[in-house]
Amino acid sequence: MTLTRWQRTDGCGTATCRPTNSVDDEWGQLFEAFGTVFDSPTQWSPAVDLYESNDLVTVKAEIPGLKKEDIEITLQDGLLVLAGERKDARNCPTEQAPEQLPGRFQRTISLPYQVNAGAIKAAYVDGILTVELPKAEEAKPKQIKIEFN
């Protein structure tokens, strides 16, 4: 499985510009790949990591400086959406070009497995959002017993 991050061509909201694939590639991935993380055209775009163990899919997002109540997590049709808003408390201009942008972010993660929606846990510690999604029973690896006659 190849995972490629969708990238805004103007480099806005990201620390560095990464090379982008063609639009065709991006759309191709949209429809074929599971476990894919998409950007939305929001003001900034936090880094997202995906981990998988036998029972869990774990999503981690670096979103420093938010309040818990400003983070929205939704799951629909196998898509996990992380969104939120960083409010800019200061009105004074920055001394250099701002490196942190206020405003909304949204990332959409196409989950690689079916998950048990009732048992999702989320924590926000030290600016990192961790969402733990237990795999649905049918998505867990199973030992198959082979009987020999």
Next chain:
Amino acid sequence: MNTVINNEQSTAAQAPAAVETAQRVETERECIRPSVNIFETENGYVLEAELPGVNKDGLSVSLEGNFLTLEGRRQNQGVPGVEPLYRESIPADFRRVFQLDPAIDKANISAKIEQGILTITLPKAAESKPRKIAVA
């Protein structure tokens, strides 16, 4: 005197009050530069740095001469024993060095970290604040 920070890329023609230095990192670990915003307030400067995954225990703010060094060791990254399926975050610690405006009152610098945002308050010394001189 209104420039507090200059990134390495900026022209040498400017005479900034404080310059961020491109000092060589002498540690073996690979480090990344955290994003910062710097604001000038009435009483001094406020520097905000993004250090996701760093808490008070992993943070070091040190002052050596006129150089302020931020170092943050990440603690809440990754899932122990599990390889990432997909990764955008950079598995490195943070480090960035700033040269301070000489007007800053170094004895009264304060810092706090909350949800991965480090806020450093750099007050200006009283003698460098603008003041009115009465005409006799």
